[in-house]
Amino acid sequence: MVTKIINEGIVEELENWFDNYLREFKSGDPGWQPNIILKEKHTRMVCKEILGIGRKIGLKDEELRLARVVALFHDIGRFEQFARYQTFVDRNSVNHAVLGVKILKENKVLNRLDKSVRDLILRAILYHNRFALPKKESEECLLFARLLRDADKLDIWRVVTDYYHQEDGKRNAVIELDLPDTPGISNDVYEDLMGKRIVDIAHLKNLNDFKLLQIGWIYDINFVQTLQCVLKRGYLAMIRDVLPKSEKITEIFNVLQAHINEQISPLKAQ
Ligand SMILES: [Fe+2]
Structure with missing residues (x-):
């Protein structure tokens, strides 16, 4: 299993990189803050959800660590997407999964990981917003891609149900895809x-x-x-x-x- 290579220390370093990366977006245009924070919270919740499902299906600790990294970076493209286009609608801007993979590669974020682990993470991210998962893929990669897609949906359900039932009834075109x-x-x-x-x-x-x-x-x-x-x-x-x-x-x-x-x-x- 390739997952053995990810230890707790590496996960913490990656979490620190994520926090630092977000700092510039958080200190950008104040009008963007609610949307940047929406996606930051979403990322943190997807990390939590993926661990929840992972534990329920009996994953080992090293697999849970890999799942956390996949969740942590799955929407990393969202921040740059919003900064550039002020939208989360991919069809009006860019495919945020593709952009995320590009950002991770350019910043060499995963370079401390073994190439096979790195590739698996990038592919799981790339697949997370596709209509369906590819047929030709390793079972291991598909496991993490499936976990990510379920965890992502669980948290989007939280976001949209909170939104539909909020008391002030204010509309947010960013959530509603315009x-x-x-x-x-x-x-x-x-x-x-x-x-x-x-x-x-x-x-x-x-x-x-x-x-x-x-x-x-x-x-x-x-x-x-x-x-x-x-x-x-x-x-x-x-x-x-x-x-x-x-x-x-x-x-x-x-x-x-x-x-x-x-x-x-x-x-x-x-
Ligand atoms: Fe996403």
Whole structure:
């Protein structure tokens, strides 16, 4: 296993590098602060979530350390992306995963690690925002990529459900991907979800579609432990609360519930 090479000292050094790197963005334009802090907190929470899932599936300490590093750097491209374009929408700026890998390479951040470990981390980061994971990849890399994608989703559910239910009701275009708050849902999004598929981002036309995209992530969860966590925290119910009460929404949630029941069968939950 390549993971043995990462010791606690290296993880701490990498965490220090992350803190230093963020300093310049935090002292930049004061108007950017809430968005920079949003992504910093997200990163810290994804580190926490990846450890939570990792422990539940029985990873060893050295694997948990590697998982932490993958989570720590997964969104490193977000800060530069925001500084350059003032948006987190990749299609209007850059692919933030690609940018993140570039930043890590240019700054030689992972150079103290063995090349095989370094490459694994970079590939897991590169895959984290893709529609699907590649078929041709090592099982070890896929394990960390799967963990990262689940941990990332768990924390985005926290961010969006907090946001939908915040008391002041203020809107933040940065979170909503600049989508309009118009009535109804798009037919393509409905079709995706009725077919038990994750929603294609190209199908999003309004804020309801965006909420449904987050519902559809259930079809892209890799570990039953993550699913149990989502249910325990009530994220799906919180999103449903802010969706229209329509026949189509009911149908979508019926299909979703059947899928969840199938996944959480007594056999799989063991
Ligand atoms: Fe990301």
